[in-house]
Amino acid sequence: MDAATADLLPHVVRLGPDLWGASFKLMKMVPAHHIVNTALETGEIGPDTVVVESTSGTYGLALAVKAALIGRRLVLVTDPAMDDRLCRRVADLGATVEMCRTPSALGEYQTVRLARLAKVRERFPDHFWPRQYDNPLNPASYSIVAEHLHRRLGAVDALIGPVGSGGSMCGTAAGLRLHHPGLRAVGVDTPGSVLFGQPDQVRELRGLGNSVLPGILDHTSFDEVHWCPAGEAYRQTRRLHRANGLFHGPTSGAAVAVARWWSARNPGVRAVVMLPDQGDRYLDTVYDDSWLDADPVRRADGEPREVNRPAGESSWTWMRWNRRRLSDVAAPPGPRP
Incomplete structure (x- = not known):
């Protein structure tokens, strides 16, 4: 592996007994x-x-x-x-x-x-035009991340991470399944995003979710989907910094919120959570207590509630996606970009 490629790869950090974080400097x-x-x-x-x-x-x-x-x-x-x-x-x-x-x-x-x-x-x-939402080279590029995780950890049983274009999760999951076909992929979306069948609404949390349906998003990659609200993402972003010294943004906070919850309920299952964004952009917001205190929603937390269909709620919900197509669960939200 050349030096340029090595610079793209994440640090692998242990976050719990069976949970590791793939901590990127700049995943994109x-x-x-x-x-x-x-x-x-x-x-x-x-x-x-x-x-x-x-x-x-x-x-x-x-x-x-x-x-x-x-x-x-x-x-x-x-x-x-x-x-x-x-x-x-x-x-x-x-x-x-x-x-x-x-x-x-x-x-x-x-x-x-x-x-x-x-x-x-x-x-x-x-x-x-790189066409990040439609270019199959986007998910294909993450084969090097999958190989890196396999070399570092051996068999990975579960991959948890945020979904925006779908490139990182779909590509990394596909690469890991070459070694371990039973890998479970848990996608992290946010309320107001159309990616997994919710109605399009204004989203407090940016960096994940979408208002259009990317062509590269393969819904059949996912075993579970969580819609994580902003307050929980902010809380876990700060916890990740204080407890683990990892300086990430709220996209990573949403992913680690789901990962900690999921890993605690699946002991003995080796899981990796994707942490894509650094915290520099959020010093005046997520990392500022006065900003968090200005709106009670930013301090809100709570346990996720299981649903049978995309609920379109502002609270944390999740569902067993079971590698289905979007059309098997909900109507697609209009044309692709």
């Missing part, structure tokens, strides 16, 4: 590195090609790092979820940021971003 570098390198090899990215993408978070940062390293122009279409610090960072790497400040009538930004992205693509005929 895994697909950004693989997708861009493949496009360079195939000629899809030439000397003057402009890379364009819609993103509200760390995938944009990963592309900005990669674009700077290969000397290509990058245009990112984003929304206010990409805070000023992150915007400044990607701009310093040379990226152009196009900010969508007005949400759709449903209160979401992703369809608005995709419409703006279409205009950006018209402006730059020689462009490359």
Whole structure:
């Protein structure tokens, strides 16, 4: 394994008797590195090609790092979820940021971003769109993560992690199942996300969930799905920092909330939880007690309640997905991006 590949891989940290965390510095570098390198090899990215993408978070940062390293122009279409610090960072790497400040009538930004992205693509005929939501190279890129976890831990019985595009969970689970076909995959979504059949609503928790249905999301990968609310994610983000010294954001907090609950109820089952995001962006929010205290919802916690169908509730719910297609559980929420 070369040094560049090794830098993409997570630290594996023990969190409990049978629970390990895959702690990434910047998980989205895994697909950004693989997708861009493949496009360079195939000629899809030439000397003057402009890379364009819609993103509200760390995938944009990963592309900005990669674009700077290969000397290509990058245009990112984003929304206010990409805070000023992150915007400044990607701009310093040379990226152009196009900010969508007005949400759709449903209160979401992703369809608005995709419409703006279409205009950006018209402006730059020689462009490359990584298509993080639809590109099969996204989940395929996580084969190196699966091999890394297998080398470090041997047989992994369960993989728990957040779902946004579906790339990290579907790709890593597929790679681990080559060694252990019985691996159980537990997806972590959030209330208001359409990914697993809930109605589209404004989401407090960003970094996971979605308002559109990604083409790469393979619902048949998942044995269970949890919809974790923001308050529980914030609480577990702080606990992860204080108890384990791991400085992550609330996407990781949501994942570890589910992982701790799941692992406690499945003793003797070797589980890995994916921790994708660092905490730097959240110093003034999740890591600030005054911000948490300003809204009781941010301090809320509670035990998950099992449901038989996607409930669309604001509290923590979960269901046995049993590797079914979305159409077997709920009606798909409209066209893919």
